[in-house]
Amino acid sequence: MDFSQVELGSEDQAFLDEVRAFLSTHVTDEVIRRDRESGDNFDEGVHLAMGAAGYLSAEFHSETEGGWGRVQRRIWQLEKRRFHAPWVTWGTTAIVARSVLTFGSPELREEVLPGVFSGHVRMCLGYTEPEGGSDIATSKTRAVWDGDSWIINGSKMFTTGAHNSKYVFLITNTDPDAKKHKSLTMFLVPLDSPGIEIQGIRTVDGDRTNIVYYSDVKVDDRYRLGEVNGGWAVLMGPLAVEHGVTERKPDGLDDIAIMMHQGLYMATTVDKVAAAVSRETPSGKKALDDSSVAYRLGRSAARMEASLSAPSMFGRVAIAQTMRDTAPDLMDVLGTASTLPIETDGAADDGASEYLYRWAPLCGIYGGTLEVFRNMIAQHALGLGRPDYSPPKAKVGQ
Incomplete structure (x- = not known):
């Protein structure tokens, strides 16, 4: 096994120096202390600075789409960890943004994605329910079509980052008589909608997560992702990322495993x-x-x-x-x-x-x-x- 120092080319070394200078400027001791006290795993100042510097867009997009190449992407990932940059909300945002890109209408993509890359739009995951455990396909949060919009009622646990997000990627049940994997519909719900209440919960390690209540929340159909009762197909990609079962590249520059x-x-x-x-x-x-x-x-x-x-x-x-x-x-x-x-x-x-x-x-x-x-x-x-x-x-x- 070779433990020698990796030698970077001049361009990649310059990028490493740039990233370290950026992170040392923005991820200060005060940011880390404040993040530890809040338990948010998020700092708006740092997040917006990453957006303004083009880092969020470069991390999201592939090299052929104008994003980073493999080495620079790996440098960024490792340096974020070493500097303990608050990152969780960007992780959920990127997961949801890919679903918006794949399943959202052109109008919804235009509404959401520019703000994702600037850092102004953050998104969270509305999966688990108070009595549902890890089996998210048993969703009891109901979405009912009332003729011109969807009406959503229910609650979700462990919606981390909801209080810092603009949208929630929400699993709903739109056909309670169907089999559980055939009854789901996904929505991107604006969290400033009337009828939504976000309550913070502290976990034993000091992190903040949330329980979110939905009471007669009116959602336009344009916020639906994928087909009605076809939500499981929308969920497959995000769940694979969260479970850590995505395919690794042969160059060895991916994490061996999630976590x-x-x-x-x-x-x-x-x-x-x-x-x-x-x-x-x-x-x-x-x-x-x-x-x-x-x-x-x-x-x-x-x-x-x-x-x-x-x-x-x-x-x-x-x-x-x-x-x-x-x-x-x-x-x-x-x-x-x-x-x-x-x-x-x-x-x-x-x-x-x-x-x-x-x-x-x-x-x-x-x-x-x-x-x-x-x-x-x-x-x-x-x-x-x-x-x-x-x-x-x-x-x-x-």
């Missing part, structure tokens, strides 16, 4: 813990001298490296599960000071392992639970068939 952002934080945390246990105490000893500490740290590092090498859905499961498994060990080897959060006096590793511990459970839920993805791997990658949840049959004579 590499979370994996990078786990790797950074392992490094911080390793540094902490390697420091000498006033007595001249190091925590790492204890063989159990060395073993548990080594095991965490090995599992972390293995998870970052797993591809596609395998990697998604491996990273999230490894975060859950290693976080308690990392905190335990540091002792009680590991329970102190970031920027707290006395925190053993500046709160890195404490945050990893709180973040890990959420990473096994994003876009579907680990159990859902394990079933998908079993069915689609290993060919094991669908799980049978029916009650066990009684034995003869019982």
Whole structure:
């Protein structure tokens, strides 16, 4: 394996210098502190600056469409992570924008897409319902045609970024008597429509998401994406992106798996813990001298490296599960000071392992639970068939 420094051509090196200068100017300590306090994973100033610099358009479009080439795209992705740029709302916006481009009318594309690339239009995902869990095809949010428009009633959970967005990519049920995959219709609903209420929810890791209520929300038919009751076809592309099952290019410049952002934080945390246990105490000893500490740290590092090498859905499961498994060990080897959060006096590793511990459970839920993805791997990658949840049959004579 070659660990030597990658040598960039002059044009790509100039681009790297440009990106680093941009990010260091806009992703300041104040931005990171404010984002941590709000839990938004979004900063409007940074987002608009990216739009004004042409970065949003260049990231969205392929090279043949005027976007970045493969190397510059990879540079941008890696540097955004290293600078901890707030990015989640751009991620959902880009997913929805591709559906608008594919399924929206020319008028809707003209209304939405210019603002997407300038940064003024942000979009979020209206999938999960309070009682629906990961099976989004069981949507009970109803859209009913009343002669000149659609009337929508229902509610959606975990609509992250709704309070910073202009539109929501909304799954609705337009035929409750049809099979669940034949009853869905997708809409791009303006979030300033009368009858919409957005309520913030804080997750255990401090992030903000939302529950959104729809009460007799009137939506013009031009905001419909795809055919009536044909919403599953509209959803297939966005779900593939969110699940991390899109095809990787052979040049090796794509992430091995989705959730590499979370994996990078786990790797950074392992490094911080390793540094902490390697420091000498006033007595001249190091925590790492204890063989159990060395073993548990080594095991965490090995599992972390293995998870970052797993591809596609395998990697998604491996990273999230490894975060859950290693976080308690990392905190335990540091002792009680590991329970102190970031920027707290006395925190053993500046709160890195404490945050990893709180973040890990959420990473096994994003876009579907680990159990859902394990079933998908079993069915689609290993060919094991669908799980049978029916009650066990009684034995003869019982």
